[in-house]
Amino acid sequence: MSHKHRDPLYPQGYKGVFDTHAHLYDARIFQDAENVLNRALECGVDTVLVPADNEETSRLAADYVQKWDGFNSIDLYCSVGVHPHEASSYTKDTETFLADMLSKRDKYKIKAIGEIGLDYYYDLSPRDVQREVFRKQLKLAYELDIPFILHERDATQDCIDILKDAHKNGMLLPTPGVCHCCSCSAEIAKILLAMGFYIGFDGPLTFKNNKKTPGVLEICPWDRIVVETDSPYLSPEPNRGMTNEPAFVTLVVEKIAQLKGVDPAEAVRITTENGRRLFRI
Numbered sequence: 001m002s003h004k005h006r007d008p009l010y011p012q013g014y015k016g017v018f019d020t021h022a023h024l025y026d027a028r029i030f031q032d033a034e035n036v037l038n039r040a041l042e043c044g045v046d047t048v049l050v051p052a053d054n055e056e057t058s059r060l061a062a063d064y065v066q067k068w069d070g071f072n073s074i075d076l077y078c079s080v081g082v083h084p085h086e087a088s089s090y091t092k093d094t095e096t097f098l099a100d101m102l103s104k105r106d107k108y109k110i111k112a113i114g115e116i117g118l119d120y121y122y123d124l125s126p127r128d129v130q131r132e133v134f135r136k137q138l139k140l141a142y143e144l145d146i147p148f149i150l151h152e153r154d155a156t157q158d159c160i161d162i163l164k165d166a167h168k169n170g171m172l173l174p175t176p177g178v179c180h181c182c183s184c185s186a187e188i189a190k191i192l193l194a195m196g197f198y199i200g201f202d203g204p205l206t207f208k209n210n211k212k213t214p215g216v217l218e219i220c221p222w223d224r225i226v227v228e229t230d231s232p233y234l235s236p237e238p239n240r241g242m243t244n245e246p247a248f249v250t251l252v253v254e255k256i257a258q259l260k261g262v263d264p265a266e267a268v269r270i271t272t273e274n275g276r277r278l279f280r281i
């Protein structure tokens with residue numbers, strides 16, 4: 001494909017940017033960690049949260065943070081948890097493992113449980129198992145007083161039902177977490193916002209054919225917006241199709257600034273403040 005030969009755009013002139021979601025242990029960007037982190041810093045991205053999706057990547061995320069945190073002063077955090085794709089792998093041992101990691105959350109700089117949720121688009125684990133594993137981790141997040149990173153795809157009704165149930169039973173924190181890579185409608189986003197969720201925006205907000213997510217941004221209050229790359233996936237325009245990395249997160253912030261009609265530097269300041277409040281940094 002011709003776009004392979006384009007040069008990526010590295011946004012310049014920013015500082016204090018927080019990429020709240022980058023899978024830095026992924027093989028596509030892990031080998032090149034030093035360059036990936038240096039490019040992030042050159043683009044003003046000085047804080048990154050590395051989310052996990054199963055037991056193995058929870059370890060990898062924590063190891064990554066142990067190894068690279070503080071490299072040229074970069075501030076790294078991670079999460080641990082089991083993604084709906086991997087729900088079938090969740091056993092009693094997984095629960096023990098997560099509880100053990102979370103009991104050392106300061107040491108490992110763990111700031112959330114996640115990604116957790118439901119994914120009926122790929123259906124990589126049976127739906128009833130997904131729901132059960134989601135509920136278990138929701139409970140864990142509540143009991144340990146830690147926010148979670150929500151992944152939901154094509155499972156909106158079940159996801160909202162489970163969250164409403166937890167909410168009704170007083171088992172959701174006032175700030176439960178973030179709806180990561182928000183792909184829901186503005187209507188559903190309103191329900192999540194009312195439950196105290198933050199909304200995570202990333203590459204798809206910049207995609208020309210995406211009519212839905214700008215509508216979510218429009219109704220999302222400023223103090224609930226966080227930005228993420230979901231590296232190495234979903235690279236924002238004009239770098240769409242390339243391997244994503246934290247350095248590109250400001251392209252998402254610029255899009256938010258454009259749609260909300262504010263100065264990009266102001267959008268950086270607010271989204272970083274939001275991310276730090278959400279993850280208690």
Ligand SMILES: [Zn+2]
Nearest residue numbers: 021051115230
């Ligand atoms: Zn992710």
